[in-house]
Amino acid sequence: MRLVTFRPTVNAASRLGALVGSNVVDLCKLGNIHGHPIPDNMLDFIEMGPSAIKTTTALLSVFEGNFPMGVSIPLENVKLLAPIPRPKKNIFGIGLNYVEHVAESSKALDTSRELPAEPVIFSKPPTAVIGPGDAVEHNKAITQQLDWEVELAVIIGSTAKKITHDQALTYVFGYSLMIDMSARDCRRAGQWIYSKGQDTYAPFxxxxxxxxxxxxxxxxxxxxxxxxVVKQRSNTRHMLFKIPQLITDISAAITLEPGDIIATGTPEGVGAGRTPQEWVWPGDTIEAEIEKIGYLRNPVVAV
Structure with missing residues (x-):
C-alpha cells in the first residue's frame, strides 16, 4: 500500500490517503462507509499497528478501483504533503553510511578516511520537514555551501527497545524518500544539527x-x-550499516516509537565531494527518486 497525506483543496485540513492508480483514496471516508473507522492522519494510522494495514488493504480491494463518489480524487487535483507533516520527534540521520561517500567526505570535509566502526547518528528537527514541491530555503547570510543528499527513509511501526538484529525489520512500518539538505559551512565543532536541521532541510x-x-x-x-543533471546514482545494497543494524544500534539506547523516522545515509555524488565543489542556489531544482517509492521535486528559493 502507498500511503500519502494530502489536502483535497488549498484551504482544507490534511487527510490520510492511499494512492490507487492515478487517484488518491480518502481512507477515513472509505472506512466510514464500511463501518471500519480509519484515522484521518498518518501518525494515528501507524499507531494502530499491522491490523490497520490488513483492514485497509482489504477495503481497497473490494472496489477494484471503482470507489463511491467523493472517496477517490484524481492525484492531479490534490496537494501532497510530507507523509508525516510533523514528526513527533527529531529524525534520526545516519552519516557516512555508504563506503564511497566516506571517501569523498574525507577529501572535502573534516571526516576520517577510515570506515566508521559503528553508525554515525545525528538528528534533524520536525521543523525541517517539507513535502513534495515545497521550497528549500536558501539564506545567503547563513550558508554559501548548500548541498544535497538522497536517502532511503525508514518509518518505525511499533515501539522498539533493545531490539535484536533478527527482529529489527519486523518493527518497520514502511519506507519513503528523504533529501538531506546540508549547509556544509554551518557545522560547529564537529556537530551537524545546525548544518542539517535548518528549516526546510528535510524534503520528505x-x-x-x-x-x-x-x-x-x-x-x-x-x-x-x-x-x-544526475549527481547521485547508486543502490541501497551499498549501505555500510544495513537497516537491521541501524535499528538495533539506536534502540539499544534510545526507544524508537511508532512514526519515528530513520534517514539511512547517502551515496557518493554530493556537492562537497566534487572537483570543483558544487552547491545549490536560488532558482535551482532538486529531484530525487527511489525505486518502488517515488519521486520528489523541490525548488530552491532565497529567503
Missing part, C-alpha cells in the same frame, strides 16, 4: 510504501538530479 515523500511491498529494502536504486 511523496508517500510511505508499507513494508510488505518492499521485502528487501537493500535492493533499491536511488538517484538525485540538480537542474536535470
Amino acid at each position: 515523500g511523496p508517500c510511505i510504501v508499507t513494508a510488505d511491498e518492499i521485502p528487501d529494502p537493500h535492493t533499491l536504486d536511488l538517484s538525485l538530479r540538480v537542474n536535470g
Whole structure:
C-alpha cells in the first residue's frame, strides 16, 4: 500500500490517503462507509499497528478501483504533503553510511578516511520537514555551501527497545524518500544539527510504501538530479550499516516509537565531494527518486 497525506483543496485540513492508480483514496471516508473507522492522519494510522494495514488493504480491494463518489480524487487535483507533516520527534540521520561517500567526505570535509566502526547518528528537527514541491530555503547570510543528499527513509511501526538484529525489520512500518539538505559551512565543532536541521532541510515523500511491498529494502536504486543533471546514482545494497543494524544500534539506547523516522545515509555524488565543489542556489531544482517509492521535486528559493 502507498500511503500519502494530502489536502483535497488549498484551504482544507490534511487527510490520510492511499494512492490507487492515478487517484488518491480518502481512507477515513472509505472506512466510514464500511463501518471500519480509519484515522484521518498518518501518525494515528501507524499507531494502530499491522491490523490497520490488513483492514485497509482489504477495503481497497473490494472496489477494484471503482470507489463511491467523493472517496477517490484524481492525484492531479490534490496537494501532497510530507507523509508525516510533523514528526513527533527529531529524525534520526545516519552519516557516512555508504563506503564511497566516506571517501569523498574525507577529501572535502573534516571526516576520517577510515570506515566508521559503528553508525554515525545525528538528528534533524520536525521543523525541517517539507513535502513534495515545497521550497528549500536558501539564506545567503547563513550558508554559501548548500548541498544535497538522497536517502532511503525508514518509518518505525511499533515501539522498539533493545531490539535484536533478527527482529529489527519486523518493527518497520514502511519506507519513503528523504533529501538531506546540508549547509556544509554551518557545522560547529564537529556537530551537524545546525548544518542539517535548518528549516526546510528535510524534503520528505511523496508517500510511505508499507513494508510488505518492499521485502528487501537493500535492493533499491536511488538517484538525485540538480537542474536535470544526475549527481547521485547508486543502490541501497551499498549501505555500510544495513537497516537491521541501524535499528538495533539506536534502540539499544534510545526507544524508537511508532512514526519515528530513520534517514539511512547517502551515496557518493554530493556537492562537497566534487572537483570543483558544487552547491545549490536560488532558482535551482532538486529531484530525487527511489525505486518502488517515488519521486520528489523541490525548488530552491532565497529567503
